[in-house]
Amino acid sequence: MALLGCSDDTGGRDEETGVNTASSSNTTNNNDTTGPGDGDTGDGDTGDGDQGDGDPTEDTGPIPDPKWDVSTMPDSPDICLVPNHLPCDHLDFPSEEQRAWRALGLNCPGEFQAILDYNGHYDALEVLTEDLGTHNPPTYPILEGVKMVALSTGNAYDIVMPGTPGNTTLPGNDPGNLPAPMQPNAVAGDCVQEPNLVGTGDCSGTIGPQFNNTAGAFDYAEMRFRIDVPEAVNGFAYNVAFMSWEYPNFYGWAYNDIYIAWLESEEWTGNITFDDFGAPLSLNAGFLDFKDAPNDIDCPLPCSAPELDGTGVEGHAGTRWLETNAGVTAGETITVIFAIMDIQDNIVDSVVLLDNFHWTCIGGTPGTVVG
Numbered sequence: 001m002a003l004l005g006c007s008d009d010t011g012g013r014d015e016e017t018g019v020n021t022a023s024s025s026n027t028t029n030n031n032d033t034t035g036p037g038d039g040d041t042g043d044g045d046t047g048d049g050d051q052g053d054g055d056p057t058e059d060t061g062p063i064p065d066p067k068w069d070v071s072t073m074p075d076s077p078d079i080c081l082v083p084n085h086l087p088c089d090h091l092d093f094p095s096e097e098q099r100a101w102r103a104l105g106l107n108c109p110g111e112f113q114a115i116l117d118y119n120g121h122y123d124a125l126e127v128l129t130e131d132l133g134t135h136n137p138p139t140y141p142i143l144e145g146v147k148m149v150a151l152s153t154g155n156a157y158d159i160v161m162p163g164t165p166g167n168t169t170l171p172g173n174d175p176g177n178l179p180a181p182m183q184p185n186a187v188a189g190d191c192v193q194e195p196n197l198v199g200t201g202d203c204s205g206t207i208g209p210q211f212n213n214t215a216g217a218f219d220y221a222e223m224r225f226r227i228d229v230p231e232a233v234n235g236f237a238y239n240v241a242f243m244s245w246e247y248p249n250f251y252g253w254a255y256n257d258i259y260i261a262w263l264e265s266e267e268w269t270g271n272i273t274f275d276d277f278g279a280p281l282s283l284n285a286g287f288l289d290f291k292d293a294p295n296d297i298d299c300p301l302p303c304s305a306p307e308l309d310g311t312g313v314e315g316h317a318g319t320r321w322l323e324t325n326a327g328v329t330a331g332e333t334i335t336v337i338f339a340i341m342d343i344q345d346n347i348v349d350s351v352v353l354l355d356n357f358h359w360t361c362i363g364g365t366p367g368t369v370v371g
Contacts, residue, residue, distance in 0.1 A: 080361035081232045083112060087145030089127075099127045100223070103147035104238070105357040112230055119179070120221025121170035125149070126156035132353065134310030139290075140321060143239050144356035153219035153257060153342045154349030159243065159312040166245025166312060166349040169219065174346055176216035181269070182262045182337065184211040191268060192365055202270035204366070206280050210258050211343065218346035222339035223354070229328045234363040237325045237356075239371065240273055240338075242281040243311070243318030244350035248295040251283060251317075256343045257350035258282035263366065264335040265328050272366035273324045281319065282343075283350065288317045313351075321353075323371035327363035 088108035093099045097118045101107055106114050118125065128148050132140035142148045150156040154168030178184060186205035187197040202208065211217075229236075242259050259281040261273035271280055276287040290305035293315050308314050328334055340352050 079232055080234065081230075082359045082361060083230050083233070085111060085358060089145040089147040096122065096125055096127060099147070100125055100149045101225075103127050103145065103149050104223070104354055105144050106225060106227075112227060114225040114227035117224045118222070119224065120151075121173055121219075123155045123157070123168070124152050124170060124173070124219075124221035125223075126152070126159070128160065128353075132160065132311055133308065135307050139307040140241055140311070140353055142355065143321070144358075148353055148355040149223070150351055150353055151221055151223060151338065151340050152349055152351040153221065153340055153346075154245075154351075156351060158349065159351050159353075161312045162310060162314045164312045166316070167347055168349055169346050170221075173220045174218040175220050176218075178207075178211070178217060178260075178339075179220075179222070181264050181335070182207075182260065182339070183269075184208045187270075191270075195267075198265075198267065199269050203268050204271040204274070206271050206274060206278065207258075207260060210256055210280055210282055210284075214256070215344050217341035217343065219349070220339065220341040222337055224335065224337045224339075226333060226335045228333050229330055230359060231330050233328075233330055233359045233361065235325055235327045235360040236336075237323055237358055237360050237362070238354065239321050239323050239356045240281070241319050241321050241353040242350065243308075243313045243316065243352075244283050244348075245313060245316050246283045246348045246350060247288065247291065247317035248293045250348060251295050252297050253284070255345050255348065256282050256284045257341065257348075258343055259340045259350070259352050260337070261324060262335075262337040262339065263326055263328075264337075265326075266332050267327055267329060268366060272326045272368075273322070274366075274368045275319065275322075281322075281352070283317075287319070289320045291317045293317075320370060322368050324366065324368045325360060325362045325364070326366040 086108060089102040093102060101116050128150055129146065131138035131142055150159050154166060154170065158164040158166055183201045184207045185201045186208050187201040187203050189197050191197045191203035244257055246255055246257055260271050262270065263272045273281060275281055290307045291299045291303055292305035292308045294301045294303035308318060338354060340350060
């Protein structure tokens with residue numbers, strides 16, 4: 001299969017601030033956690049569930065219970081071939097950023113290649129090599145290969161450390177405004193009904209209510225990539241979970257950490273990942289599945305969440321694994337940005353887990369389901 005695009009895995013960081021100054025910095029800093037199944041030691045591809053024979057596989061199955069924009073999705077094309085994917089995160093790579101992209105499921109050898117760009121403090125990115133937490137069954141299992149990614153507004157390694165305060169300020173990462181091409185303003189209508197609105201703002205209309213009239217973005221970190229959509233494919237999906245140390249002390253306040261998944265494509269510009277109420281994943285916008293402490297708004301005593309046992313957010317809150325699906329056009333070039341930030345301050349932290357980027361035949365407007 002021909003490779004589309006090119007891979008950019010080199011760069012450098014400002015040693016004074018820890019801020020990445022180029023695409024996917026090639027540093028020797030290795031925060032990779034260790035444990036059973038860590039492919040860095042060459043122990044094999046233990047997380048590979050692919051039973052294929054190397055041919056493209058057909059994927060026409062529907063997704064259940066969309067949580068945002070439940071309008072009818074278009075039929076899949078007559079022929080939709082999802083490129084075969086073999087996880088490669090068991091292989092070793094020279095930097096944390098390069099390991100993170102492969103843990104997400106991108107740029108494996110012989111597959112469609114993306115142009116990669118990590119922007120943030122090096123402590124904000126962590127590759128996890130074990131299921132997160134001690135709950136049985138695991139609340140946050142690895143979903144693809146043998147690794148997954150943690151992206152944080154503080155020290156991402158804190159997510160594996162119960163009892164940590166989750167209170168880290170990372171210097172040099174306070175842009176205030178959202179970096180281009182992201183825009184908090186909503187488009188003036190419906191991008192599905194009026195395609196000419198694509199590119200004029202956030203087609204979802206979900207970012208502005210959480211971002212506008214605040215002091216803006218602090219402790220910002222993003223994973224951004226640009227990739228050509230394979231022919232005969234009309235969608236992609238990935239998994240995300242959001243957790244925050246802001247809960248319960250700042251729940252309902254203006255300190256509203258937020259995660260944005262931005263898609264720049266021919267069909268859509270804007271946020272594509274939402275909670276159960278159709279809002280961006282954030283502390284205050286809507287839904288948190290697991291609340292491990294009481295609050296005065298919606299969870300009185302005892303209010304506990306054993307699902308968070310053994311994680312750094314014991315006593316705090318988070319969502320379960322969610323799956324986002326978004327339609328794209330075969331052959332087009334898309335940009336995808338996974339960004340997390342503190343809102344209003346740069347003190348108390350939040351984190352997202354990211355895993356399992358893959359192409360699909362689902363298409364349609366973006367939607368998020370439990371998965």
